[in-house]
Amino acid sequence: MESTTYEVNLLLGRLCIQLISEVPLSVTDEIRTFCTDTGQADITVYVRVMKQKFRLPQRMVGEDLLLEYYYENGYFLAAAKRGTKGSAAVTVYTPDFSEIVFYLNEEEFPGMIRRVSKILQLFPVRQVLAKYQALVLHSSRILTGGKAVIFTAPSQTGKTTQARLWNQYTDAEIVSNDRALIQKEERTFYTTGYPVDGSDPVYSSRKLLPGAVVVLRQGVENQVERLTIRKALKYLMEQTVADIWNAEEIGILQNLWLDFMEAYPVYLLTCTADRRAVLCMKEQLMKDGVIPYGVN
Incomplete structure (x- = not known):
């Protein structure tokens, strides 16, 4: 289902x-799940139609798969490639x-960018999230024993x-x-x-307390290792959605993970794609008090 509006609060x-x-x-x-009509906005984005084509500066300060970033006269410009x-x-x-x-190029792309999901995709949201002490992790999540257990790994590894x-x-x-x-x-x-959640999405805006992060690696046997902070930070940053060109943002994200690891464990699970992997990881989580004994 789809509706149209002139104002949206996410x-x-x-x-x-x-x-x-x-x-x-x-x-x-998927966007409606994250819409709200209460509370004061932290940031306001004005959506406008381009009156003329932008003259972009000659030198980029960074880029990702979708956007090119520029800086000129005290303003950043994030332009769709x-x-x-x-x-x-x-x-x-x-x-x-x-x-x-946020300027829409309606002349050359009529109506294409009016979906809020598309605006979110072409907007520098990662920088905004970092400013508000938040990050996006490539991950699947489960809720068990009242806690969110977060599985992270490169694509096609088994999240x-x-x-x-x-x-x-x-x-x-x-x-x-x-993504979470x-x-x-x-x-x-x-x-x-998060509103973007892969090919088989599960959209949930519920706030959950984390229990642990589990980094996955495929193997023929199941083995759990609790990672040191140094090892864990490497794995976590590799799967964190970030602008690698932006040193300030990267610093914020690293500090967030360091704070996270003071309270929550990060494991490396070498695993098979069957029930044995569940039993192996579940036993470790109960042993470490992440989830209570007796959880089904």
Whole structure:
């Protein structure tokens, strides 16, 4: 289902992003899960139609798969990468996000970028999240024993498989499939879903207390190792969605993980794709007090 509106308030963890548009925006079911009508916005994004093509600075300061980043006269510009046409969208914003305008290239891409999910994709959201002590991790999550256990690994390594095995053989509920938001609030961390969640999405905006992060590696036998902070930080940063060109952002994310690991364990699970992996990891989690004994 889809609806249209001129104003949308998105709640990502505790971060409220308000979109105020001069053209109607499309809200699909996955986005509606994260919409809110309460609370004051932390940042406001004004959505405007380009009146003319942008003259982008000659030198980029960074890029990712979708965006090119520039800096000029006190403003960042995040421009969608161009093909034969111009940029589909350009975001102009101050480093502290006090001013943000998202410009749509309606002339060359009529109606294409009006979906809120598309705006979120072409918006420098990772920088905003870092400013508000949050990060996005490539991961699947299960809820078991009242805690979120987070499985992370490179694509096609078995995140979804392990989550499904826990769901099949225990009372665990799958609450994310491909990405999760982890956010620090004062001295406590919470985890929620994220509007982008892979090919088999599970959209959940519930705030859950984390129990542990489990880094997965395929193997012929099942073995659990509790990682040192140094080893864990390497694995976690590899699967954290980040702008690697942005040293300030990377520093914030590293510090967030260091704070996280003061309270929550990170394991490396070498595993098979069957019930034995569940039993192996579950035994370790109960032994370490992450989940209580007696959980099905």
